[in-house]
Amino acid sequence: MLAATIRRTPLLGKMFEVDESTGLSDINTWPAMMIMTSFVWLVVAILLGVGMPVIQMAEMGSDLFYTAITLHGAALAFPFLFQFMMGISLHRSGGCMGKPASGKLTALIYICMNGGAVLLTLAVLGGLKITYTVMYPLPLVGAQMGAWSMNMVVLGFTGIALVLTSMIFLYPFQIIRMSFFGEQREELLLSARSLKDPGMLGMVMSIMILLVTGTPLMIVAGALLLALYGIVPLEAVTWASEPVVFQYVFYIFAHNLMEAMAIMVISAVYATLPLYLADGTRKLYSDKLANLALWILLVTSVTSFFHHFYTTNPGLPTALSYHGNIMSWGTGIGAAFSIFTILATIWKHGIKPEPGLMAILAGFVVYILDGVNAMVAANVAVSYQIHGTLWVGGHAMSVLIAMTLMWMGVLYHHYPVITGKKLDKVLGNRFVTLYTIGAVGLLYSFAAGGAMGMPRRFADWDAGGWMSVGVAILVFGLFLIAGFFTYMQSFFKSRAIS
Amino acid sequence: MLLFQLPFLLVFPFIVYRKCFVDPTPSNTGRGKLTRIETVWIFSAVALFVIANVYSISYMPMSKTAATEASGVAIQDVDVTARSWSYEISDREFEVGKPVRFSVKSVDTMHGFTVYHPNGKILFNMMLIPGLEKASSLVYTFTEPGKYKVRCLEYCGIAHHGMQDELTVVKATDKSS
Ligand SMILES: [Cu+2]
Numbered sequence: 273m274l275a276a277t278i279r280r281t282p283l284l285g286k287m288f289e290v291d292e293s294t295g296l297s298d299i300n301t302w303p304a305m306m307i308m309t310s311f312v313w314l315v316v317a318i319l320l321g322v323g324m325p326v327i328q329m330a331e332m333g334s335d336l337f338y339t340a341i342t343l344h345g346a347a348l349a350f351p352f353l354f355q356f357m358m359g360i361s362l363h364r365s366g367g368c369m370g371k372p373a374s375g376k377l378t379a380l381i382y383i384c385m386n387g388g389a390v391l392l393t394l395a396v397l398g399g400l401k402i403t404y405t406v407m408y409p410l411p412l413v414g415a416q417m418g419a420w421s422m423n424m425v426v427l428g429f430t431g432i433a434l435v436l437t438s439m440i441f442l443y444p445f446q447i448i449r450m451s452f453f454g455e456q457r458e459e460l461l462l463s464a465r466s467l468k469d470p471g472m473l474g475m476v477m478s479i480m481i482l483l484v485t486g487t488p489l490m491i492v493a494g495a496l497l498l499a500l501y502g503i504v505p506l507e508a509v510t511w512a513s514e515p516v517v518f519q520y521v522f523y524i525f526a527h528n529l530m531e532a533m534a535i536m537v538i539s540a541v542y543a544t545l546p547l548y549l550a551d552g553t554r555k556l557y558s559d560k561l562a563n564l565a566l567w568i569l570l571v572t573s574v575t576s577f578f579h580h581f582y583t584t585n586p587g588l589p590t591a592l593s594y595h596g597n598i599m600s601w602g603t604g605i606g607a608a609f610s611i612f613t614i615l616a617t618i619w620k621h622g623i624k625p626e627p628g629l630m631a632i633l634a635g636f637v638v639y640i641l642d643g644v645n646a647m648v649a650a651n652v653a654v655s656y657q658i659h660g661t662l663w664v665g666g667h668a669m670s671v672l673i674a675m676t677l678m679w680m681g682v683l684y685h686h687y688p689v690i691t692g693k694k695l696d697k698v699l700g701n702r703f704v705t706l707y708t709i710g711a712v713g714l715l716y717s718f719a720a721g722g723a724m725g726m727p728r729r730f731a732d733w734d735a736g737g738w739m740s741v742g743v744a745i746l747v748f749g750l751f752l753i754a755g756f757f758t759y760m761q762s763f764f765k766s767r768a769i770s
Numbered sequence: 771m772l773l774f775q776l777p778f779l780l781v782f783p784f785i786v787y788r789k790c791f792v793d794p795t796p797s798n799t800g801r802g803k804l805t806r807i808e809t810v811w812i813f814s815a816v817a818l819f820v821i822a823n824v825y826s827i828s829y830m831p832m833s834k835t836a837a838t839e840a841s842g843v844a845i846q847d848v849d850v851t852a853r854s855w856s857y858e859i860s861d862r863e864f865e866v867g868k869p870v871r872f873s874v875k876s877v878d879t880m881h882g883f884t885v886y887h888p889n890g891k892i893l894f895n896m897m898l899i900p901g902l903e904k905a906s907s908l909v910y911t912f913t914e915p916g917k918y919k920v921r922c923l924e925y926c927g928i929a930h931h932g933m934q935d936e937l938t939v940v941k942a943t944d945k946s947s
Contacts, residue, residue, distance in 0.1 A: 338930075407925055407926070408880075409878075410925075413879040417927070515879075581897065583897040583906065584898070585831070585906065585908065586906075587899065587906055593830075594827075598823065605816065608811065608812055608815040616807075619804075651823065651826050652832070653826040653827075653831075654826070657893075658892070659897065660895055724890065725891055729930070730925075731931045732931040736886075736890055
């Protein structure tokens, strides 16, 4: 039994043991399993994260550095954050729709995500150092040059394909199934929500984005995989193996994946904030404004991915570059609406300073700060000076860190339902403080490095006198880790609700 | 330009947040006032959006390239081929004030072509996708003599950090005579 597996897991089992007395196992157990597993990946990711500055300072070699950066990025983005988000979202969908979040499909989501991530990890340890953005056709070129073996490419691509299947097809299917099909079970319905609710609208929007923008990548990656397995000749898939094709379908997905995750977390904020209002009104300042913000985000995000390609001009025509510029900034208008809605809600109703809500709001601040950096980078003129520097790498990382903090806050709300236990407030506040210091510090360290011309994914930090940035990254990284371990400690010390 | 944008966009949310934390009780601000604040806030965001992006057009390398081409000044053409992990550059010496058109292609995997000012700042960078029909290109006019470092800023494998080169810019002399 799954619940028993969780219980028997060393250390983490005590934190995420499911309360089976409530009859809510169908919405509790799989989410708990996903959340617990995602934290294992997070531990891997953060240890590798501080490992990188250490590798640089101790001059432990570029091979180790590139292995660390590949695994760090991959673990952080997919089996950690995406899985963490899936766990909470499935729990939320279950409780809001009154449908079970269990079953074969959920099991398959879990197996594909974690199995795929394990395969990719093995491939990276076997030599495949391609960073989490794959940098196609680097995997093939590297194999030709003898940097790694073709077997590792096949293994790694298989892992990536499984992870993507989980994210692009299986998870959206499950959410669609829970939202629109199947019978509602009264006893699972915790707080009914309709699609007019910003919290639900955002969730459905984001899985649609995953499906629509992910399918082309699945087709291209699938064709490549068939060629790698030798099922079809490589010549038959030249349409897919063309680097330009791959790069575009990759970023159409990768960019929108980030937007989808942002929409999902912002909608979770919209759903959670009202629960903590001081006057107990449980209402946002305006649902309409909140939904409008989500729609603006959705519409502008779809074609803003061009900002990844400005510097290939004239490969990317100037008009499209500028279009990408405007669309990227358009997401900022959506964010401006979100900022207003959240602030106006807080202003009007007051808030209870619970650690969960503080984490959400602090995460939102980091998210906005990072959004500003992102918009600056998405300006065509600026992009010519900072594309490929730590500025951009810092943006990708900070958005993940910010979303993580917001989800961690949202988990405060779900945790008692899943485990029947309450979290300690003092530890909670300490976690939010430490984590926020780390997150903001990292954000600015990376941005400063980028402004100084320090390249991202670059195993020689001394080359341009950038080691001071490395020290800052290490220091703030340690704050982040301290925050995270405080968070874990608060689960460990949680007490049963009497 | 960064310096203009950052403080404004950062400070604003911070101030308002602080106000909310210090005074957690519900405020009796009238609906009308909130609507006014909303309008002003959104309007400012849109205004900033428009101003920053229109203003930046003249700084886009594409605009500068087009302007230089239109001016009829002679442009020095330089072809660059990038491969793991080196550059083949048709000319590594340039003159101050004389526009140079860099046309850069990669023949194996993704690479970058980034030129650093001797003071360590990035002057411009290009991303090179192999197989792209049009070379990544732009026109740049050096304004100071010195040694300019070239680095690859797109991760291209285990020796990525070693992929570099150097350009020399000399004072505009009587080279023409
Ligand atoms: Cu390179």
